Amino acid sequence: MGKITKISAALAALSLGTSLAACDDGRSGAEAAATQLAGAVSALDIASVPFDGKDAGAANEQLKNVFAALEPQKPVVEAGDVSLDGDRASAPLNYTWKFGEAEWKYTVSAKFKKSGDKWLTVWDPATLAPGLADSEILSMGSQSPPRADILGAGDAPLVTYRPVVNVGIDKPQLGGADPADSAGKLAALVGIDPAAYTEQVKASGAQAFVQAITLREEGRTITDEQISAIPGARAIKATMPLAPSRTFARAVLGSVGEASAEQIKASEGALSPGDVTGIGGLQQQYDEQLRGTDAVVIRAQRADLTREQIQSSATDPRRVLFEVAPTPGTPLKTTLDPRLQTLAEATLAEVDPASAIVALRPSTGAVLAVASGPGSNGYNTAMLGQYAPGSIFKMVDSLAMFRNGLTPDSKVECTPTLTVDGRTFKNAEGYPEGSLGSVTLRDAFAHSCNTAFIAARDDVSQQQLESAAMAMGLAVEAPTLGAEAFLGSVPGEAAGTEHAASMIGQGKVLLSPLAAAMMAGSVAKGAPVSPQLVLNPDGGAAAGTTSGSTAPAAQPSATATAEAPAAASDQPITAEEAASLRDMMRAVVTSGHAGFLSSVPGEPVGAKTGTAEFGNENPPKTHAWIVAVHGDLAVAVFVEDGGLGATTSGPLLKEFLTAAG
Numbered sequence: 001m002g003k004i005t006k007i008s009a010a011l012a013a014l015s016l017g018t019s020l021a022a023c024d025d026g027r028s029g030a031e032a033a034a035t036q037l038a039g040a041v042s043a044l045d046i047a048s049v050p051f052d053g054k055d056a057g058a059a060n061e062q063l064k065n066v067f068a069a070l071e072p073q074k075p076v077v078e079a080g081d082v083s084l085d086g087d088r089a090s091a092p093l094n095y096t097w098k099f100g101e102a103e104w105k106y107t108v109s110a111k112f113k114k115s116g117d118k119w120l121t122v123w124d125p126a127t128l129a130p131g132l133a134d135s136e137i138l139s140m141g142s143q144s145p146p147r148a149d150i151l152g153a154g155d156a157p158l159v160t161y162r163p164v165v166n167v168g169i170d171k172p173q174l175g176g177a178d179p180a181d182s183a184g185k186l187a188a189l190v191g192i193d194p195a196a197y198t199e200q201v202k203a204s205g206a207q208a209f210v211q212a213i214t215l216r217e218e219g220r221t222i223t224d225e226q227i228s229a230i231p232g233a234r235a236i237k238a239t240m241p242l243a244p245s246r247t248f249a250r251a252v253l254g255s256v257g258e259a260s261a262e263q264i265k266a267s268e269g270a271l272s273p274g275d276v277t278g279i280g281g282l283q284q285q286y287d288e289q290l291r292g293t294d295a296v297v298i299r300a301q302r303a304d305l306t307r308e309q310i311q312s313s314a315t316d317p318r319r320v321l322f323e324v325a326p327t328p329g330t331p332l333k334t335t336l337d338p339r340l341q342t343l344a345e346a347t348l349a350e351v352d353p354a355s356a357i358v359a360l361r362p363s364t365g366a367v368l369a370v371a372s373g374p375g376s377n378g379y380n381t382a383m384l385g386q387y388a389p390g391s392i393f394k395m396v397d398s399l400a401m402f403r404n405g406l407t408p409d410s411k412v413e414c415t416p417t418l419t420v421d422g423r424t425f426k427n428a429e430g431y432p433e434g435s436l437g438s439v440t441l442r443d444a445f446a447h448s449c450n451t452a453f454i455a456a457r458d459d460v461s462q463q464q465l466e467s468a469a470m471a472m473g474l475a476v477e478a479p480t481l482g483a484e485a486f487l488g489s490v491p492g493e494a495a496g497t498e499h500a501a502s503m504i505g506q507g508k509v510l511l512s513p514l515a516a517a518m519m520a521g522s523v524a525k526g527a528p529v530s531p532q533l534v535l536n537p538d539g540g541a542a543a544g545t546t547s548g549s550t551a552p553a554a555q556p557s558a559t560a561t562a563e564a565p566a567a568a569s570d571q572p573i574t575a576e577e578a579a580s581l582r583d584m585m586r587a588v589v590t591s592g593h594a595g596f597l598s599s600v601p602g603e604p605v606g607a608k609t610g611t612a613e614f615g616n617e618n619p620p621k622t623h624a625w626i627v628a629v630h631g632d633l634a635v636a637v638f639v640e641d642g643g644l645g646a647t648t649s650g651p652l653l654k655e656f657l658t659a660a661g
Contacts, residue, residue: 026114027082030089033112033119034079038093041128042077052113054123065303066128069140073097079110087114093127099140100270102296102324106130129300130321137303139318143295144275147241148329150253150282150290152336153368159253159283162242163217165235167227169201170209177231185230186212190222214240249341251372251380252483252533254281281380282332282483282534289538292329298322333535335366340660347656348373354640356382356513357656360531362521362634365480367533370514375640383485386510387638390612390645391448392625393505395519396490398445398584399577400460400468408442408583412456414449420500425454428611428644445584446592448609453503462494465502470569473518473528474511477568482534488515506612513638520627521634523582523606526575528568529634582606585629593646594626600657603631607653609645624648630657 040046044067047060080092089112097104108130111122125132132138150159167190169182183201187194190213201210215222217237227235241256243249259267259277270288271277277291278284299318310317337359344357348371355373360366372381379385401410414436417426427450435447444452470476474488489510494502501507511519514531521529585606588594597605610625624642626649628635635653642648 026087026089026119027084029114029117029119030082030084030091030112031079033089033121034082034091034093034110037110037121037127038077038079041093042075044074050118050120051123052115052120059123062125063128066125066132066137069138070097070099070298073099080107088112089114089119099142099296099324100267101293101327104296104298104322106321131319132300135302135304136300138321139299139301141295141297141299142272143326145292145294145326145328147256147276148290148292148331149241150332150334152334152338152341153366155333156338158249158334158336158338159241159243159256161239164214164238164240164242165217165220165224166211166238167213167215167222167233167235168209168211169232170234171201171204171206171232173234174232179232182230182232183210183212186227186233189226189230190215209234209236214238216242216246244338244342247345247374249336249345249370250281251376251378252281252336252370252383254283254285255279256283282334285483286332286534286537290329290332293324293327295326296322296324330536330538332537334533335368335535336370336533337368340369341371343659344369344371344656345373347371347652347659351375351639351652353642354379354381354385355642355652356385356638357635357652358382358513358517359633359635359656359660360514360517360521360529361632362525362529362629363632365521365530365532367481367514367531368633370533373639381513381638381640383483383512383514385512385638385640386486386489387512387623387640388507388509388612388614389505389511389516390610390623390625391450391505392516392519392608392610392627392636392645393502393509393511394445394448394453394610395523395581395585395608395627396465396468396472396474397453397456397460397503398441398581399471399573400464401441401456402577402580403464403468404459406441408440408445408580408587410441411438412441412444412449412452413437414439414444414447414452415455416451418451418454420454420457421496423497423500425450425500425504427451442584442587443591445608446587446590448592450504454500457500457503460503462499462502463492466490466492467569467571471528471571471573472522473530473569474515476528478531480530480532482532482537485514485531486510486512487518488512505610513636516625516627516636516638517634520585520608520629520636522573523578523585524629524632524634526573526578528572582629594650596650596654597628597657600630600654602661605630605657609650611643611645626650626653628653628657630660633657633660 037049040049046063047056051059076096078094082089082091090109092107093110094107108127110127112119113122125134149157152158179201180198183198184194187197197212204210224235227233257279259271259275264271278287298321300321301318340359348355351373352375354376357371359369370382417424435443469490475490478487491508498507502509518529518531585608588607589597589605594607597607605628607628612623613620615621621641624639624645626637626645637649637653639648
């Protein structure tokens with residue numbers, strides 16, 4: 001029995017070995033070859049793949065030529081199940097390409113051949129794209145849909161396609177003229193750097209049109225006759241998405257232009273060189289919504305096919321492999337009032353320092369005008385500026401004092417000076433002596449008595465100041481705004497002279513002009529104003545958020561670092577508290593130093609002026625502020641290096657309110 005058992009075991013082992021040998025039919029090697037090919041094509045580098053019928057280096061060069069037009073995109077390629085037939089095998093290769101929102105998927109068959117103990121990939125260009133012949137490459141065309149408009153109040157078009165002329169030297173039209181001479185003359189005519197433009201013209205190809213400038217058709221003073229008088233110069237008519245004027249809300253809206261290298265890299269394939277995109281402001285924030293999606297068409301064509309041959313052919317000699325129609329963008333609706341925005345910019349037109357006017361409607365929070373003056377040099381001072389607010393912050397002080405039991409008729413002590421921890425505070429130059437001594441809170445507010453408010457520091461904690469500011473909508477998130485903005489920063493802790501400085505809107509207290517207008521608007525409304533600028537945000541990187549935590553480098557006069565915004569106040573301003581503040585703001589006009597606003601037609605104006613010192617000069621420079629409520633309108637006016645609020649910003653406010661009607 002022992003011998004029989006051993007023989008049976010040997011036979012079983014022999015049978016098993018034969019079975020295993022039969023199963024090892026080469027499938028694993030073919031699968032490995034398919035996987036290697038898929039990975040190499042995904043990387044667009046097949047130099048290490050062993051081929052049958054093609055040198056690997058030559059195959060790699062052909063692959064790069066085939067896909068060159070699709071750069072910088074690469075496919076994701078996955079191998080499917082291998083089919084085996086002796087020393088031959090095949091496997092599907094599943095390709096996925098992404099071009100922005102468009103996705104191109106296709107499947108081709110790869111073939112393999114066993115040579116000795118190795119599996120080789122059988123070279124076939126059709127492994128790269130469906131039906132691709134050995135002499136063919138791929139080409140890609142794209143076409144952007146018209147960019148959607150940015151609309152204002154009542155859907156008035158703010159940014160829309162407007163006629164322009166592209167002015168430049170068309171080198172084929174030069175004839176025998178000197179390119180440098182024509183370039184210099186054209187540069188002088190349109191007001192650009194002659195040397196730089198001349199070099200650009202000289203360096204461009206013989207068939208190039210070298211653009212010098214784009215001019216709005218409406219109102220242009222350089223005529224076609226002046227341009228055509230220069231050999232080779234042309235004015236080519238076109239349209240561009242433009243605001244009503246070059247300066248109209250530019251810092252807020254942004255502009256449209258050719259995508260930068262940084263934007264292309266950040267877009268992850270959505271943008272390519274030469275694409276038009278938003279640059280800054282709402283145009284960049286909502287670029288995807290406004291731009292829509294491009295048409296994409298991928299064709300197979302002979303590698304030696306020229307543009308001239310394509311254009312002269314009766315039928316297109318290329319084969320379409322993939323095509324996606326364009327999707328139009330969606331207009332972006334905003335609350336900006338074209339008339340008030342234009343008026344605000346005109347009011348600031350002659351102001352040299354950085355400046356801003358913000359107007360909003362308290363009842364709805366609609367932001368009607370956000371103008372930054374020419375001294376802001378393109379920076380969005382109106383929404384992003386971070387500045388000490390000075391005495392307009394006494395509105396916050398007063399709310400905190402109301403919550404401690406005071407009323408506008410309560411008595412406070414207004415002294416000529418007040419010393420805190422060795423630092424002497426005083427009232428503004430020219431403070432009326434008749435308002436010194438024991439006066440009502442209303443009178444101290446109307447004449448902006450610094451010492452009276454600083455003297456209240458022992459009764460009004462820094463935390464109470466922070467709470468009162470948040471109660472008026474300051475330093476909190478603005479989920480409905482739809483644009484990047486700084487809405488204020490009020491520290492919750494401060495002691496000694498820093499706390500005293502906070503009582504007069506200095507120290508580490510910071511506001512933007514938008515935040516100042518919101519503060520006034522909350523008084524007019526009797527509840528915190530939640531500002532709204534964009535009505536239909538569709539995505540947008542910073543939609544509905546407030547700006548970051550540090551003062552921008554473009555604003556060197558900011559006096560402190562801002563803190564991140566908080567959630568909405570759990571103790572918002574009440575209608576009764578707001579009524580008391582309106583009473584005191586009206587007193588600024590009827591008995592204080594903003595009497596010049598009493599002649600503004602329409603409903604009575606309430607206001608508060610502010611002057612905030614900054615810098616290290618002696619005497620120090622000052623920010624000039626004034627805020628006002630006028631019916632269902634709240635306005636803030638700011639001038640960075642502006643002297644006194646009443647004498648600098650006040651007249652600007654009067655001009656704006658009078659014309660606003």
